[in-house]
Amino acid sequence: MADEIFENPRLAYIYDPFDPDRSDLDAYESMINEFGASSVLDIGCGTGTFACRLAAKGIEVIGLEPAEASLMVAKTKRWSDRVKWIHGNALDLPELKVDLVTMTANVAQVYLTDEELKATLLVIREVLLPGGRFVFETRKPESQAWLEWNKENTYQRVDVPKCGVVEGWVDVIDVRDSLVSFQWTYIFENDGAIITSISTLRFRSFKEISQTLREVGLSVEEVREAPDRPGREYVFITSRQ
The missing domain is CATH 3.40.50.150 (Vaccinia Virus protein VP39)
Structure with a gap:
């Protein structure tokens, strides 16, 4: 999935x-x-x-x-x-x-x-x-890219055609050995919907x-x-x- x-x-x-x-x-x-x-x-x-x-x-x-x-x-x-x-x-x-x-x-x-x-x-x-x-x-x-995966560094507010303004950012939620998990958060201003997505990558x-x-x-x-x-x-x- x-x-x-x-x-x-x-x-x-x-x-x-x-x-x-x-x-x-x-x-x-x-x-x-x-x-x-x-x-x-x-x-x-x-x-x-x-x-x-x-x-x-x-x-x-x-x-x-x-x-x-x-x-x-x-x-x-x-x-x-x-x-x-x-x-x-x-x-x-x-x-x-x-x-x-x-x-x-x-x-x-x-x-x-x-x-x-x-x-x-x-x-x-x-x-x-x-x-x-x-x-x-x-x-x-060794470059530890995930240290920059936070709202301060990744926040965007984008006016998406046929969708309206959307806010989005990512936050790391877990680092365990070689696995890094992080959550994307998106707020759709046209209807107030908040949708999140969690991903994990192996380094x-x-x-x-x-x-x-x-x-x-x-x-x-x-x-x-x-x-x-x-x-x-x-x-x-x-x-x-």
Whole structure:
């Protein structure tokens, strides 16, 4: 079950207005050009921003997302008719092969157990064409990004088209070992509705990630910095062993 922020129709609708700067996707788009990929599977595609960007360039794109409300938003976007949308997770994929698999933003960190992550990575390994790559990012635990996840640093008041003014912010509610839980709060001024959503991410170390990749038969070709968060994230470029 996807988190409320992605699954609740009201929250899915305001997701993009609250996060309009998607310059983090530029590096992924550049890598698709760099590696000459003509087909891409975007796991955890959310509201489809990246998938539609690629479709506009003539890339064959599959957008996989467990939250139906987010997919409904994705399907309203320009170029969405050129994307193959799949509602579900990696274990729900039909038989397919692609040049590149991506997990942008925090997607790789939503797998809280090693078993969940390994099951997904094994599927990714199987869908890669010879010479294909899997690219994903994950936050460095030592940077402790969650220390900035509070109302003071994250509060926004956004006038959303066809919705009205919405206030929103995030607060960390629990930090336990490598798991960080946080709650989003949104207040819809037009009717006074208050909707919250709790999420948990796992912050794995470089060593943990590298070992897990080896165990499922994925080789690390390179690890880069995320241009939008220099020094705070790993961007793994991997391929099938």
